[in-house]
Amino acid sequence: MCRGFHGCARNKSPFPRWDEKVRVMKTKFSLRLIIFAILWLGLGVLHLEGKLDPRLLGPAGAFTLLMAAGAVLERVTRYRGDPFILPTVEAIVSVGVVFLARIRPDLALHQLWWAMAGLVLYYLLLWGLRDYRRLGNLQYFWGLAAVGLLVVTLLFGVTSGGATSWLRLGPFTVEPEELVKVALLLFLASYLGEHETLLRVGTVQIGRMSVPDVRTLGPFLLMAAFSLGLLAAQKSLGTALVFYALFVLLLYAVTDRALYLGVSIPVFLLTGWLGYTLFGHVRVRVEAWLNPWRDIAGGGYQIAQSLFAIAGGGVLGTGLGNGIAAFQVPAVSTDFIFAAIAEELGFVGAMAVICLFLIVVLRAFSISMKTSDHFGQILAAGIGILIGTESLVILTGVTKLLPLTGIPLPWISYGGSSMLVHFLLLGLLSRISQAESKNSLAEAKGREYAT
Amino acid sequence: MMHGLRRVALGLAFSFLTLGLGLVYWQVVRSQVLLENPANRRLIVLEQRIERGGIFDRNGEILAQTVLKAGQKVRVYPKGAEFEPAVGYATLLHGSAGLEGALADWLLGMRNETLTQQVRRIFQLPRRGDDVVLTLDGKLQQIAYDGLQGKAGAAVAIDPRNGQVLALASRPSFDPNDLDRNWPAIVSQSGSPLSNHAFSLFPPGSTFKVVTSLDLFRAGLNTSQLYDCTGQTIIDGQYIPEQNHEAHGWVNYNLALADSCNTYFATFANQAGPASFLAAAKAFGFGQKIPLELDVPMSRLTNQAALPAKLPESLLPSSAFGQGQVMVSPFHMALITACIADHGVMMKPHLVDRVLAPGGQVVYTAPTEPWLQVMSKEEADKITSAMITAVNEGTAAPGALPGVQVAAKTGSAEPGGNVPTHAWYIAFAPADKPTIAVAVLVQNGGTGGGAAAPIARRLIEAALSESR
Numbered sequence: 001m002c003r004g005f006h007g008c009a010r011n012k013s014p015f016p017r018w019d020e021k022v023r024v025m026k027t028k029f030s031l032r033l034i035i036f037a038i039l040w041l042g043l044g045v046l047h048l049e050g051k052l053d054p055r056l057l058g059p060a061g062a063f064t065l066l067m068a069a070g071a072v073l074e075r076v077t078r079y080r081g082d083p084f085i086l087p088t089v090e091a092i093v094s095v096g097v098v099f100l101a102r103i104r105p106d107l108a109l110h111q112l113w114w115a116m117a118g119l120v121l122y123y124l125l126l127w128g129l130r131d132y133r134r135l136g137n138l139q140y141f142w143g144l145a146a147v148g149l150l151v152v153t154l155l156f157g158v159t160s161g162g163a164t165s166w167l168r169l170g171p172f173t174v175e176p177e178e179l180v181k182v183a184l185l186l187f188l189a190s191y192l193g194e195h196e197t198l199l200r201v202g203t204v205q206i207g208r209m210s211v212p213d214v215r216t217l218g219p220f221l222l223m224a225a226f227s228l229g230l231l232a233a234q235k236s237l238g239t240a241l242v243f244y245a246l247f248v249l250l251l252y253a254v255t256d257r258a259l260y261l262g263v264s265i266p267v268f269l270l271t272g273w274l275g276y277t278l279f280g281h282v283r284v285r286v287e288a289w290l291n292p293w294r295d296i297a298g299g300g301y302q303i304a305q306s307l308f309a310i311a312g313g314g315v316l317g318t319g320l321g322n323g324i325a326a327f328q329v330p331a332v333s334t335d336f337i338f339a340a341i342a343e344e345l346g347f348v349g350a351m352a353v354i355c356l357f358l359i360v361v362l363r364a365f366s367i368s369m370k371t372s373d374h375f376g377q378i379l380a381a382g383i384g385i386l387i388g389t390e391s392l393v394i395l396t397g398v399t400k401l402l403p404l405t406g407i408p409l410p411w412i413s414y415g416g417s418s419m420l421v422h423f424l425l426l427g428l429l430s431r432i433s434q435a436e437s438k439n440s441l442a443e444a445k446g447r448e449y450a451t
Numbered sequence: 452m453m454h455g456l457r458r459v460a461l462g463l464a465f466s467f468l469t470l471g472l473g474l475v476y477w478q479v480v481r482s483q484v485l486l487e488n489p490a491n492r493r494l495i496v497l498e499q500r501i502e503r504g505g506i507f508d509r510n511g512e513i514l515a516q517t518v519l520k521a522g523q524k525v526r527v528y529p530k531g532a533e534f535e536p537a538v539g540y541a542t543l544l545h546g547s548a549g550l551e552g553a554l555a556d557w558l559l560g561m562r563n564e565t566l567t568q569q570v571r572r573i574f575q576l577p578r579r580g581d582d583v584v585l586t587l588d589g590k591l592q593q594i595a596y597d598g599l600q601g602k603a604g605a606a607v608a609i610d611p612r613n614g615q616v617l618a619l620a621s622r623p624s625f626d627p628n629d630l631d632r633n634w635p636a637i638v639s640q641s642g643s644p645l646s647n648h649a650f651s652l653f654p655p656g657s658t659f660k661v662v663t664s665l666d667l668f669r670a671g672l673n674t675s676q677l678y679d680c681t682g683q684t685i686i687d688g689q690y691i692p693e694q695n696h697e698a699h700g701w702v703n704y705n706l707a708l709a710d711s712c713n714t715y716f717a718t719f720a721n722q723a724g725p726a727s728f729l730a731a732a733k734a735f736g737f738g739q740k741i742p743l744e745l746d747v748p749m750s751r752l753t754n755q756a757a758l759p760a761k762l763p764e765s766l767l768p769s770s771a772f773g774q775g776q777v778m779v780s781p782f783h784m785a786l787i788t789a790c791i792a793d794h795g796v797m798m799k800p801h802l803v804d805r806v807l808a809p810g811g812q813v814v815y816t817a818p819t820e821p822w823l824q825v826m827s828k829e830e831a832d833k834i835t836s837a838m839i840t841a842v843n844e845g846t847a848a849p850g851a852l853p854g855v856q857v858a859a860k861t862g863s864a865e866p867g868g869n870v871p872t873h874a875w876y877i878a879f880a881p882a883d884k885p886t887i888a889v890a891v892l893v894q895n896g897g898t899g900g901g902a903a904a905p906i907a908r909r910l911i912e913a914a915l916s917e918s919r
Binding site for chain 1: 467469477478490
């Protein structure tokens, strides 16, 4: 008689559960409506201004249908993972598409296809990945894959914008460091899960502190040194910074030991100082950060133009399509896209976009905290830390809070590799949350039988 | 693990908050400062999207207009050099100057936007700025400009009743049409055609005696007391000569001003003391920014831009007749003249009469308001009476007109060095009910009566023949 959760619940007390279901459905539906409004109102305003490329309409429609179909399928397959994380990301993607349509319609066209591919990848992971825990069994494969990808990039990569971070594969150029993020996260999650206790408690006594022995900490340090060294060799400073933050914050989050933070900050400062004194390209960036106005036509050009655009937005913005960032700021379709957003949507709109990212990051942590499986817990936290540091590094860069190190803003900056990889991470995140909700269902069922 | 996780989550949330504060800093606190950075091309880019409004004189003559030539917006100035540099220019390459720069917010429709302009801005439709109608009178402007032909200098005409600037001519000038192409030739020209000579500072010479007059009245001078001018005098060891060492004999105040007697003003100003002199100059607007739409540098009493707290006594005798370190702009001199004409009230000067939205509705009308209450009617009338004497039987006679009583004062200011003096002439008419006040300066033109008076006379003649 009682088959599955709903049946049982209805037997026990049908009305609150039913209301709950309607509420969740309504929430999901209205969230999707907001996203469609962002996308189509944005495109509509561009159309009014005569700036909309009509070629975009087809793919934008397809993207909308795909998002709607996904929502319906989630309903049909009774998805009970985190209900907010995908809609939030879809909203971010929509904002990105609208701004690319305003800045470079040809790129927006590609971006829409990448977003659709990303969404498909997301749902493939959500429904196709039976047991994500098995990914954790391949710990050393992920580690080797991460380092291998970086070595290949360094050897055969194409240099662009000062950094050697692209590989040419037929008609595509891919950015392997995006894939490295996935491999590294999987490696870290399984490694830290396995060695958590030893890393926390430590086995070797130095003075009053007990630290883990070399056999425990070795692979971690080796991995960190290799990947960061290779990235520095590629002059990919932004990604190196993100990885460093990922290593340190994840280690701290897993072990709760402030010691790791205490060691890594001086190491970071020392490395930064060494980089500043040894390498010209680091010095140029730091100087452009300290005083972009001094060499406004040279080293400070990018950041000055970005700040002119952002400052011009004021509180309410110039309005979509009215800004100057779209043709004044360099790399505005990739690294500097936030300058255009902050200009045309103003402080209000920029803050809204920042809040969307904050929601994604905090939902990742919330999934991590709710998950009972240790590998999933660390993986979810790692994904949260990764997305958080990525967006912080580029956003503080374009607003001159920190020296600029160009990396794409997840889901917004133009780029296929970044889009696919971030949807992949999102898929893993939802998969973890769904598995957990199934676990808790099983537990709930167990308890019910017990009563 | 929960503990560390929570801390990292909090840390990230806090970082996002800091990012938001960073945005506040750039978008609210520093927004205006960055907008004014010369490397910021925002205003230039925004301007390109807007059709600048036109500039017209008080009779509706076009002074500046944007027309379409082969799909390109071109700014044309039908009157050419005549209204420069007052009207100024606006180009992408060289920015803007003059009224084109000062009135940019009106001309670009960015000030007091009408509803239509707002909607058009929000939806980025083609926009037009407001039209500005000036108080300048094309006929007077032409007379002033033609009068300065072949000379360097400035001529300013003001309606003393309301502060409307009727003419604002400066030589040498330049043709603002096709400026980007002609720019190198213009900047290499001698005599600085880009700067408005009506706003440049010159020693005022004897015209300044009208200011010193107020000082003497306030110090209690008996205007009928006689003074024996011997052609020179020595005050506190300073040798004060008359022009050409001419001895004026026994003079009262009226005759001293009419004959432009330096020693009279030097002697009595010295008796009155520096504080009284400073107060009189302050009353006439020295040390204050002239509230005109264009930027007029402040006139000076010493080599410092700001007024001294106490004028050095050694400067006083020569300052009394407009030498020493006194520097006044022709525009300020015209205002002083207008103030005497208006019985001691200095009206707030203005160049903009009204502003019209693209639809034709008036969005701004310049108010008529006093700027300074300089002196009493009695004091002003005493100066006027002396200026009438100057025209009827003194140095200002070349400015006299048949049938109309003109009140005037000449000046021949020594700029220093072995060069001809700057010729000044300030005048207003009709003396009993003035409708125009003028100040004319011809740089190194010789005597005021010879070089400057004819220009002033023609200006007054033309202004009075028009019934305004």
